[in-house]
Amino acid sequence: MRRFMLLCLPVLVISLLLSGACAKKLPVLYIFNWSDYIDPELIKEFEAAHNCRIKYSTYDSNENMLTKIKSSRESFDLVFPSGDHVSILRTAELLEPLDNGKLSNFKNLDLALLEKAQSFDEGNRYAIPYFWGLTGLMFNKRYVPEDLVAPRSWSILGNKFFAEKNKVTMLDDAREVIGAALVLNGFDLNDTSEAALKAAEKTLQEWDANITQFDSDSYKNEVPDGTTWIAQAYNGDALQQMADNPDLDFFLPVEGSSLWMDNIVMLKSSKNKELAYKFIDFLLDAENAKRNAEYTQYATPNKAASLLLHEDVKSNLLAYPPQEYLEKCYMINAIGEEVKKIDALFEAIKLN
């Protein structure tokens, strides 16, 4: 038996080495996306269909994504920035112009939304719309009394009910946090005038007395488990949690909110552009985009996919609000150097 093992060992070692070498040869696609923003089954299916590996990393804010892209040696093929950050990445000359002719499923995209995307990507040259959404407030009904949430207003964040309780969080996102305070005060979320920022600052100081942390990920577990009672939240992330927890609820504040579109972009430094095109086209396929939208609960800009959506998904007003609500919302625009004022205000509030 021992002799048999000794004889077999070299064979085993060689075959292990060989299989390792083969695995190494598989092409690898590096993807950098927001957390909880894709149906993981789609990744597996793409790997199997294209005999490749996907190295998938996630981020929780545009700012963190940008820092990582600029500072890390690791290079990504595809990234999923919001509209304002498409402009920022393009100005920094980090983006590859896309040849939409290589995307047989490009035709599935909603023309009206492609038109909207031109506000941050003129001529739809660099960005493929991925999902769009709104930001609101997610809460746990076990702890937040209904009469408190009944006005459905951003102002609940400053309510004395939460004083000293450490139960309120907001996103770690300067544009969203300052934006909510601007909208509550009747300003455009892109307004950086002195009057607008002064009003926002006053509101934020009131809110800050209740806020425990600015974090874009932990609320997804902490509102369900009661560590947090109410949190500023991206609508799809909230809907994902609400799906199997009747204690949770979410509302889009009456004053209006932020409206954003996240996109697929290819980095100029991508080392596997052909495979990257294939992955974009795979995500644009109507059936795949439908599955992705139903999994993530975000609104799809893929018209062909939206026709296939389950009735409950399509009629969910928290994901697809009526036009009159959308009119009260503001797209987060790239505002150039003016963003520094918003960042400075956010940092000051965080340090408080």
Ligand code: N2P
């Ligand atoms: C996904 C959050 C994406 C929305 N977790 C932010 N634009």
